[in-house]
Amino acid sequence: MKKRALLLAGILLFCGLSPAMAASYPSRSIQFLIGWDIGGGSDQAGRTLCAKAEKYLGQPFAIQNLPAGSGAKAYMAIAGAKPDGYTIGLTTSTISTLKPLGRIPVGSEDFEHVILFNSDPGGIWVHTDAPWKSLGEFLAYAKANPERVSVAASTPGSITRFQMMALEQEGGVRFRVLSQQGGAANGLTNLAGRHIDAAMGTPLEGYALYTAGKIRPLGFCSEERVPMMADVPTWKEQGIDVALSTARTVIAPKGTPKEVIDTLYEAFRKVVTDPEYSKSMEAKGSNVHALTPEETRQFLREQDARFAALIRNTGAK
Amino acid sequence: MPTLLAAFSDVIHPWMTGIIFFGTFVGILVGALPGLSATLGVAILLPVTYYLSPAEGLLLLLGIYTGGIYGGSIAAILLNIPGCPASLMTTLDGYPLSRRGEGGRAIGIATVSSFIGGTVGVLALIFISTLLARAALSFGPAEYALLAFFGLSAIVVVVAKSVLKGFISACIGLMLATVGMDPLVSVERFSYGNFDLLGGINYIPVVIGLFGLCEVFTQALETRQAAAVRQVVRRVFPSGDDLKTILRNSFHPCWIGTLIGALPGAGGSIASIISYNRAMASDTNPERFGTGITEGLVASETANNAAVGGAMVPLLTLGIPGSSVTAVLLGAMLMHNITPGPMLYVNNPHMVYVIFIGMVMANVAMLVLGIAGAKIFPRVVNLPRTALLPVIALLCIIGAYAMSSSYTDVVIMILSGLFGFMLKQLGIPAGPLILGLILGPIAESNFRGAMELSDGSLSIFIRSPLSCGILALTMLLLASPLIRRLIAKPNRPAKAERR
Incomplete structure (x- = not known):
């Protein structure tokens, strides 16, 4: 009898334990991994998000x-x-x-998704003194000089590289590509020193050199114009049917309890819907979103299909 | 002008000055502890700045940055362990000095050199930053590649005793540098499916192992044989003669350090390597370098602190971070809604002046704290080795782990320590290995990038006057042993006798 009571108590305790644990989440600091260098676009986005979410979670992030x-x-x-x-x-x-x-054995379906909170469109930049005034002029020149116009982009597999490849495909041109290991920002620096003809980069990455009067954008591959550089037409407006942004999400290991995911989502949602946050991100040319875990999963499923097709078409593999 | 005065009165306020001194003090500590670098110090204290005003936060971080680069020299001089990568070249002449019991004098010289370099770097930032930014942008892939080759050519002279052994060491470093993602086509190389090695072998744990742990092993064996050299500290502020040597030799390190610091992707460590090389290339008797001479110490320490001011140039004038520390600083500025870049001078000149004056103050703080500490630091070496060595070994492990909280880095550090000990027994110097590991990736990605740009033509390396200049200097350095031999021919018998 005593034994059975103990067993029952044990089962009850076990059943009661996991929700109780989730309710007290988080009880210690949360490790937040960022796969890019300190100071880059992704690092900025991640750090800002975490710094502001600490307030709502009551626990610090270890980035x-x-x-x-x-x-x-x-x-x-x-x-x-x-x-x-x-x-x-x-x-x-x-x-x-x-x-x-x-490159790696895991993809978006191997994770739990918390939130999609930010997206940055790509763009192509040239030196301020370059002769080309529009994307059309630039592509015409590149067509006349196949593989002689140098363009910097991140390494193969990165989003800026795909944007460049899509531009080559749609524009019917071939560039001479300079790979940038550290990310697109390095290419923009090379562009400012006139070592190359053009470079790929997001508005966020190019904005500082743009205001320094060193480089200017020929167009961004977004559906709508970038608000802070509203006079710059999109690629679509210039006849290149490409809209390809990089979307930033927060992921957790597969099997993370739903309660935990919801707690995290709630905290991050509060951050990104704060008008002060969205204003400061948009001032830097970044788009703010607050997709729920389910919407994020749906988005990534579509994105997976889109990139799988792109990889097949461009022969990137 | 009124803004400048307002900024000056803000920074001179006791609270602000206190923050700068505190930051510099923390920086020196972090820098002096092997493995804990200025980057790490700035990154760790970054969250603290949320609770401070933007100006206070930035001054705290700038103090840590300035102090951290200098602090590395203390461990380099006293323990032969570069406290941070930027003080790698300081070990070459600093440690021989402290082996002679002149650790206090060496720290004094390093402090004054760092102060001069740091101050000149900041002055350059204040007065010629636009010019410097333009100069920095003129470095393209070809120029970066040549600069890295110039740095690598040091092996010929650093190890005048045996060029072959130096060459072997550098080649090992270059081979280790090929591990990880290919820089251009991102294909895995030599990582054997280990995802920790995807980013390549981090040179910081290797530096800690080759110098720090290896030194522990070496000294542990030495204790039985010889008593430790006692550090006699009579005076720490450099004597008149030393001051003269410092001033005479600090001109070139100052401009080299400032310029290299301003180059995105380079930094204090590369600045001191290049500066040391230049000092050797132009010396009539380069063999003296590495035996504990003031000139070598000055070349390294002045340049790496001048690079601090230089590194702020692209951040403030172009809004692009050129090094890992300035990247964290950029993060701190963005947190406080300050966007660095040319518009900062227009929109928020007060902040710009606060940074300028704060950096000058940080250098003063470094001088004061450094000279005060130079009396105390050398005593560390007088501690019984049975206490000192385990502490250093522990610091090596912590330092290797702390950089990216990775156990792989700890394993790399320990393996490097064992390997370094083996190299030492064979008489192969570890310095060139580190040079290869630091400069290899820069040389490789930029050489290949330049070849892509020129469609495979080497002519890209002589297309600009800048690259021709670096090429000429490299040739001079490489040919110097030959030239020396030609000049020294008549003295040969005397030389043989000495051996």
């Missing part, structure tokens, strides 16, 4: 940068972490490219 392979190292680390909500991290759209490219 760790694992820059390698356009996020590959961080994705692998998150995939292998304990699904208890104490190790989460940032993704960009490379979560949809690295698996089809054969």
